[in-house]
Amino acid sequence: xxxLTTVVSDPISGVGxxxxxxxxxxxxxxxxxxxxxxxxxxxxxxxxxxxxxxPSGTYGTAExxxxxxxxxxASGARGRVCIYGTVEAYTYASASTPSVAAGGAGxxxxxxxxxxxxxxxFNAKVVASICAAVATMSSTRTLRLVHFNGFSGWxxxxxxxx
Amino acid sequence: xxxxxxxxxxxxxxxSLAETDVILTTTEAINRGQVVVCIPxxxxxxxxxxxxxxxxxxxxxxxxxxxATNQFVGVAMHDAASGALLRIRLRGLVEVLAYSTNGTPQxxxxxxxxxSISTGTAGVLDANVTGTAYANxxxxxxxxxxxxxxxxxxxxxxxxxxxNGIEGWGRFGGT
Numbered sequence: 001x002x003x004l005t006t007v008v009s010d011p012i013s014g015v016g017x018x019x020x021x022x023x024x025x026x027x028x029x030x031x032x033x034x035x036x037x038x039x040x041x042x043x044x045x046x047x048x049x050x051x052x053x054x055p056s057g058t059y060g061t062a063e064x065x066x067x068x069x070x071x072x073x074a075s076g077a078r079g080r081v082c083i084y085g086t087v088e089a090y091t092y093a094s095a096s097t098p099s100v101a102a103g104g105a106g107x108x109x110x111x112x113x114x115x116x117x118x119x120x121x122f123n124a125k126v127v128a129s130i131c132a133a134v135a136t137m138s139s140t141r142t143l144r145l146v147h148f149n150g151f152s153g154w155x156x157x158x159x160x161x162x
Numbered sequence: 163x164x165x166x167x168x169x170x171x172x173x174x175x176x177x178s179l180a181e182t183d184v185i186l187t188t189t190e191a192i193n194r195g196q197v198v199v200c201i202p203x204x205x206x207x208x209x210x211x212x213x214x215x216x217x218x219x220x221x222x223x224x225x226x227x228x229x230a231t232n233q234f235v236g237v238a239m240h241d242a243a244s245g246a247l248l249r250i251r252l253r254g255l256v257e258v259l260a261y262s263t264n265g266t267p268q269x270x271x272x273x274x275x276x277x278s279i280s281t282g283t284a285g286v287l288d289a290n291v292t293g294t295a296y297a298n299x300x301x302x303x304x305x306x307x308x309x310x311x312x313x314x315x316x317x318x319x320x321x322x323x324x325x326n327g328i329e330g331w332g333r334f335g336g337t
Binding site: 019124 | 184185186187200201202203204205206207208209220223225229230231232233234247252298300301328329330332333
């Protein structure tokens with residue numbers, strides 16, 4: 001199991017920046033997973049994270065920690081998972097076929113996707129921000145580059161429609 | 163190109179937040195203290211920025227459909243012409259242009275600030291985070307001291323805040 005520590009800022013060098021990246025090893029529990037699948041880490045009674053499953057809640061309404069598989073991982077096997085950084089993840093929109101602008105926010109769904117146009121869900125955990133605009137986000141799950149933060153999220157939770 | 167990640171400064175007898183600065187090319191003229199949006203490239207990197215706008219509330223973390231959006235924002239550390247390199251602060255203590263539209267126009271210590279969506283306030287933070295218009299807005303500033311400032315959108319003032327334009331300090335749940 002990889003230990004999670006405070007991320008350290010790198011020195012400034014040149015023009016531009018990227019979102020730093022954290023990868024951990026985890027064990028696939030109960031199913032096999034593909035590269036780009038969104039997963040939810042299971043916490044043991046000591047507060048450790050070692051195994052992961054498909055996301056269980058609707059849009060992450062419980063306080064769970066998420067990652068994106070960086071490789072195909074068979075059930076019971078260990079594999080690399082990104083918990084923070086720029087990563088290709090499966091994206092999806094169930095409600096319609098929306099146009100998503102760069103910076104559009106996504107939440108984890110139970111089908112291992114980053115879901116966009118998740119309407120007015122309260123308490124959804126904002127874990128992803130898409131890097132490039134998508135003219136038509138369909139219900140066909142597609143790998144796309146996102147800025148991902150499966151632990152603290154990008155600003156935390158949605159307040160719903162207000 | 164630098165990487166950006168979370169950090170707390172220490173150890174010591176007090177806590178201060180580590181500062182994260184980056185240099186981007188601005189696509190328009192910017193003044194010190196103005197709030198800018200880091201424009202993502204298709205490969206996920208950031209090399210350019212622009213002022214936050216009020217025509218699209220997506221900069222504040224709010225969408226018309228009621229869902230949250232996310233932008234990475236920073237604060238300009240100096241004046242810069244369009245096309246020039248600009249040092250921006252993504253995290254840490256910084257002076258930022260701010261105002262408040264509440265009834266008693268002031269910023270209180272610990273007030274949360276978000277990117278303004280009020281007309282005429284591009285590139286500034288608003289300390290009046292109330293109502294439904296700001297529901298889901300990403301809180302990017304926390305005021306460090308109280309101050310009486312104008313509520314007029316034309317007279318924004320430099321205020322010192324703890325800033326986090328990457329992860330934010332949570333989101334406003336609306337009322």
